[in-house]
Amino acid sequence: MAQKAKDIYDALHKVEGDHARIQLDISKAIMPLGLGVELPGEYVSEVVRPNIKLPHTTKHLFSTSGSFQMAAEFHIVLGDRPLVRDNLDLCRIRVRNIKWSSGGVPRIDLKFSISADGEIVIGADNLDHKNADIIVHQATTHVSAAEIERLQAESKEHADEDAGMRELIDRMLEDLALIGVTDDRYAFAKRKMGFTAKRAYKDAKKRLNTALHVKLTELTPEKIEELMEAEAAFKEQRQIILPLYKQVKGWYER
Numbered sequence: 001m002a003q004k005a006k007d008i009y010d011a012l013h014k015v016e017g018d019h020a021r022i023q024l025d026i027s028k029a030i031m032p033l034g035l036g037v038e039l040p041g042e043y044v045s046e047v048v049r050p051n052i053k054l055p056h057t058t059k060h061l062f063s064t065s066g067s068f069q070m071a072a073e074f075h076i077v078l079g080d081r082p083l084v085r086d087n088l089d090l091c092r093i094r095v096r097n098i099k100w101s102s103g104g105v106p107r108i109d110l111k112f113s114i115s116a117d118g119e120i121v122i123g124a125d126n127l128d129h130k131n132a133d134i135i136v137h138q139a140t141t142h143v144s145a146a147e148i149e150r151l152q153a154e155s156k157e158h159a160d161e162d163a164g165m166r167e168l169i170d171r172m173l174e175d176l177a178l179i180g181v182t183d184d185r186y187a188f189a190k191r192k193m194g195f196t197a198k199r200a201y202k203d204a205k206k207r208l209n210t211a212l213h214v215k216l217t218e219l220t221p222e223k224i225e226e227l228m229e230a231e232a233a234f235k236e237q238r239q240i241i242l243p244l245y246k247q248v249k250g251w252y253e254r
Contacts, residue, residue: 012092012137020076020091020136024118025145029054032148033155035112035120038075038084040065043169043216048112050080059111059125067103071096074110076122078143080155082165083216088151089139093124096133165216168224172212175231179205182238189244201237208234 015021026032031052036044037060047060064072073094079087099106107127114120126132155162183205190198211230214223 008092009137011089012139015136015138018134018136019121019123020093020138022078022090022120022122022138022140023142024078024120024148025143026118026148027145029116031056031114033078033151034080035090036077036079036084036087037062037110038077041169041172041213041216042084043082044077044079044084044087047076047110048114054114054116054118057111057113059109061127062108062110063104064098064106065103068100069098069103069106072098072106072108074108074124076110079151081158082162082169085217086154086158088143088147090120090143091122091136091138093122094135094137095124095126096135097129097131098126099128168219169216171231172227175208175212175234178238179208179234182234182241185238185241185245188248189241191248192244193241197240201241204230204234204237 024032031048031050031054034046034050035048036046039045048056048058062072062074071094073092075084075092076090077084077087078090081087093110095108098108109125109127111123111125112120113122124132124134126134186201193201208227208230211223211227214227
């Protein structure tokens with residue numbers, strides 16, 4: 001998170017019930033900005049697009065990033081920019097008593113309902129346990145027309161910069177997916193690899209993982225260059241693994 005937990009909650013107020021309610025000051029039944037959820041790395045995953053007609057209702061399935069978590073927290077922001085810090089805090093929804101399991105297994109629906117007059121209602125459903133304990137903290141209950149215009153102007157002003165950041169985020173997500181797929185191939189290929197070859201793959205994987213797990217807000221040109229070099233080194237190891245994977249897999253298919 002961008003701030004320490006104590007600082008975060010100093011700026012929020014706990015609400016009664018299990019839903020957040022925020023009123024947007026709009027004159028037309030059009031969503032003026034997007035809604036997003038913070039993901040690890042402090043970037044935004046869009047859940048409601050800007051400029052959609054209202055009323056609008058949607059839900060999105062989320063899970064945990066770590067294993068055996070006691071709870072999951074969702075930070076929802078208003079705005080069209082890729083980094084959390086550049087958007088407006090709306091609320092945080094904490095779901096306790098989630099499924100005790102590996103990361104990616106618990107199932108939690110985030111629900112978004114926006115009325116024609118701009119009232120946003122945000123809630124959560126724990127799909128694994130009926131006795132969910134949901135705690136909601138809000139940063140605001142009302143977003144003025146002036147605040148909406150400010151966010152829109154900043155989005156327009158930083159459009160080129162944000163486009164570059166989105167490309168970088170997409171590339172980093174592709175690299176994370178590539179590591180997962182290559183690990184599956186490596187599980188077969190290592191049967192034909194010696195110690196040195198195995199070490200080379202593991203070192204390349206570790207280097208890329210380290211380069212990827214950097215906060216986007218802390219990225220420097222040097223760290224981006226290291227990411228590109230680590231990506232290239234990992235892809236080189238991947239090219240070594242793929243033919244070995246095919247050979248070993250062929251043994252099991254005969």
